[in-house]
Amino acid sequence: MTQIRPIRAGGTAAVWLFVGFCLFAFAFMILSSFKDSTQILNSPWSLPSTLDFANWARAWDSAGFGTAAINTVVLVVSASVVVVGISAPAAYALSRRRTRVANGLTMLFVLGLGIPLQVIVLPLYQVLAEIGLIDSLFGLFLVYVATQLPFTVFLLTGFFRSLPSELEEAAALDGLTAGGTFFRIMLPLAKGGLVTALLLTAISLWNETLLGLMFIQDTEKYTLSLALIGFIQQQQYNGADYGALFAGVSITILPMLVLYAWLGRRITEGLTEGVGK
Amino acid sequence: MATPLETRQRRIFGLFVALPLLVYLALFIGPTVYSIYAGFTNWDGIDPPRWRGTRNYTRLVSDPQFITSFGNTLLILFGVGVAVFVLSFSFMLILRDMRGKGFVRGVIFMPHIVSPIVLAIFWGFLLRHDGLLNAAIVKMGGQPVAWIGPKSAFLMIMVALVWTSTGFYVAILMAGVDRIPKYFYEDAELAGASAWQRLRHVTLPLSWDVVGVAAVLWTISSIKIFEFIYAFGAAGGYMPPDYEWNTAVFVYGVTVGGANPLNRFGYASASAVLMLFLVTALVALLRRAMRREAVQF
Numbered sequence: 001m002t003q004i005r006p007i008r009a010g011g012t013a014a015v016w017l018f019v020g021f022c023l024f025a026f027a028f029m030i031l032s033s034f035k036d037s038t039q040i041l042n043s044p045w046s047l048p049s050t051l052d053f054a055n056w057a058r059a060w061d062s063a064g065f066g067t068a069a070i071n072t073v074v075l076v077v078s079a080s081v082v083v084v085g086i087s088a089p090a091a092y093a094l095s096r097r098r099t100r101v102a103n104g105l106t107m108l109f110v111l112g113l114g115i116p117l118q119v120i121v122l123p124l125y126q127v128l129a130e131i132g133l134i135d136s137l138f139g140l141f142l143v144y145v146a147t148q149l150p151f152t153v154f155l156l157t158g159f160f161r162s163l164p165s166e167l168e169e170a171a172a173l174d175g176l177t178a179g180g181t182f183f184r185i186m187l188p189l190a191k192g193g194l195v196t197a198l199l200l201t202a203i204s205l206w207n208e209t210l211l212g213l214m215f216i217q218d219t220e221k222y223t224l225s226l227a228l229i230g231f232i233q234q235q236q237y238n239g240a241d242y243g244a245l246f247a248g249v250s251i252t253i254l255p256m257l258v259l260y261a262w263l264g265r266r267i268t269e270g271l272t273e274g275v276g277k
Numbered sequence: 278m279a280t281p282l283e284t285r286q287r288r289i290f291g292l293f294v295a296l297p298l299l300v301y302l303a304l305f306i307g308p309t310v311y312s313i314y315a316g317f318t319n320w321d322g323i324d325p326p327r328w329r330g331t332r333n334y335t336r337l338v339s340d341p342q343f344i345t346s347f348g349n350t351l352l353i354l355f356g357v358g359v360a361v362f363v364l365s366f367s368f369m370l371i372l373r374d375m376r377g378k379g380f381v382r383g384v385i386f387m388p389h390i391v392s393p394i395v396l397a398i399f400w401g402f403l404l405r406h407d408g409l410l411n412a413a414i415v416k417m418g419g420q421p422v423a424w425i426g427p428k429s430a431f432l433m434i435m436v437a438l439v440w441t442s443t444g445f446y447v448a449i450l451m452a453g454v455d456r457i458p459k460y461f462y463e464d465a466e467l468a469g470a471s472a473w474q475r476l477r478h479v480t481l482p483l484s485w486d487v488v489g490v491a492a493v494l495w496t497i498s499s500i501k502i503f504e505f506i507y508a509f510g511a512a513g514g515y516m517p518p519d520y521e522w523n524t525a526v527f528v529y530g531v532t533v534g535g536a537n538p539l540n541r542f543g544y545a546s547a548s549a550v551l552m553l554f555l556v557t558a559l560v561a562l563l564r565r566a567m568r569r570e571a572v573q574f
Contacts, residue, residue: 011371020385025399028336044409071543076359089293096286112305114556116501118528118549146304149297169282207392209504214533214565228394233514249398260390260551264383272452
């Protein structure tokens, strides 16, 4: 025991250092959104002197983060609801039938977890171009739904498997149809799993960048990630407005941080236990 | 003889599975198969691809830009991977019986739920010439350091990836280790096992499975890393400098990325397919290496 103690003390200090760095990073980004460019550059370590929202207003209006925020909310909410909405019945069906077809299809969905997005973006570009959905938020919505399916189906299949089937047997004996059993009995039981799936899909889409970068060009259709990249790129020409940049950063991260503070346990457990099984 | 329940469930199976399966086949599996084909063609993303056999692949292995990108992808996969693993395993051991472990786990997980673009912006501000780190060094009387140069930039990206990835793997390892019943440790302690022996004979063997899962997850997700590198290095509409590319950036850079898109879709497909094979082979290897008799507990 004795030889362990100094190692442990050093380790504990390292852990707190790491925690401190994470907290500092987020505090720096949010606090800098209340400072002007000169203050950010000349005294990056100082606290803001006032709680002035001028940077936020500039970021929201002239830098396009307002439009981007609205685009992102609409896109993320609709795509998450649709993904979970179509994955839940499929996951239920896949979890309940143990035939070779059902197992094969489950495997096919899991396979998608291992395919890097780079492999599919180029043919997708061609497909979207052919049906006129390049530079369209609806096109991006379709791609978001498709790319989120493997994870959502995987997560929910595991979740439905963990639910007992006695209730369904009773419902079948009572003459309830399979569809009725699913909607009236299983869905309410699965509420926790569905909320987790919805949360995880929404978080990953909120932060998505590669697909947006590939398929969206018009700044009016930018999502928050694209607006951030666009803003950094433009600074080379327009001079740097770091205050507005960090206001844009804050607009991007605060909704996620609030969600995390509120439902953090659910998010971590969904991500780690869903995958760990 | 099928029970009434089975009959009913068979009836709805097709209806429930059809829509997501269709979307998935059309916009995920289909494109994957098409990429494998496109890797053997000359394709600009507009005109129909023309067959050119294995020429894309032979060209890739002698393309210095691809070799750099591939090397960087391997550096992330193995270099960052080992660092993240060592760090998160040690953190997990320390956190097991530390006060405030819920808080610590919650805070270090935060980088995982925000956009990598944001993290790249912060990282740039930390390391730029007039950034946070140099400001602190100068204040303490030192000379500013050039953190982001051709030699050091990629190393800095790797350090950042260790920072942003560790929290997620700590959470995964902890979720696995938390499932080990307390009485194993109590028994070991009664039998006079030292802390080291408890780690060696209880924690390590019983967390083997979750370590395997974490290794597979890292393999898959490290190949996909794109946003952080792109946002960290790209400026003025141009791609990041050559020495910062990995294979994911390569696919974007030789097709639609940058100020003058190259539109080499067939060539990029070949490189993406190579990475798909690398992932598949590594995951198969890992699964074989980690396979052993499951310990029931």
